[in-house]
Amino acid sequence: MATNQFDVSDTVTLVSGSSRGIGLAIARAFAELGAKVVITGRDEDALLAACAAVAQHPNPMGHRTCDVADTGAIQACVETVVAEYGRIDTLINCAGINKRMPAVDYTPDDYDRIMNTNLRGAFFMAQAVGRHMIAQGSGSQINIDSLSTYGSLAQVAPYGMAKSGVSSMTRVLALEWGRHGVRVNGLAPGFILTDLTEKLWSDPNLLAWNRTITPLCRMGTVDDLTGTAIFLASPASGFLTGQTIRVDGGISAGINWPIDGGFEVRLPD
Helix, strand or coil, X not given: CCCCCCCCCCXXXXXXXXXXXXXXXXXXXXXXXXXEEEEEECCHHHHHHHHHHCCCCCCCCEEEECCCCCHHHXXXXXXXXXXXXXXXXXXXXXXXXXXXXXXXXXXXXXXHHHHHHHHHHHHHHHHHHHHHHHHHCCEEEEXXXXXXXXXXXXXXXXXXXXXXXXXXXXXXXXXXXHHHCEEEEXXXXXXXXXCCCCCHHHCHHHHHXXXXXXXXXXXXXXXXXXXXXXXXXXXXXXXXXXXXXEECCCHHHCCCCCCCCCCCCCCCC
């Protein structure tokens, strides 16, 4: 047995969609544990700022500009990382976008933009990295799934559809690549406070609802996700593949109904 089953030091870790939010928090956690981390995203300035914030760290991060909606950009990014580092041990497949509105209001462009990033981009990033992992005979891919895969949310139809596809992709790739030593798992966050969701959760009524339906009675943070990601990348999860771990404060455990009068139910007008 390894001295430290959760050791990810010296592993080459590629994190898509990591200039901010969940992706950046996971990237920093890996870097702090000694991994060689490369963050990617569409915004070059945001990537530079993220790297500069940890520039004095003993293990600074590298970065590559990459829009996962562009398959050519994915291929170029992955080939550049492999050429520089020699391998990719861990992929955190995190890039994603969302747009909230009633299903009847989405345009074809809205739909395509979400699908091209959240599902198509996730698949071709997994494929590009997977080819190298298969060749090297090892690797761990972690796809960032969503609570909406397991309990549909109103006004995010294309997002939920895409994340359900990512969940299926996780299982299929695990079946195909396990014989090559490549593990593929998912991490499904619940409601997480990030810079992109801060405005949404500034509504006190919505925040109160969240705390009421969450058994742990609080909003999730990006730091709540890092431990699970490290586990899935480390030797500690060496016999785990094709699974998605829900990090949601217990929301998916069941329905927290108001039988004890713990909160007020209001019918819509």
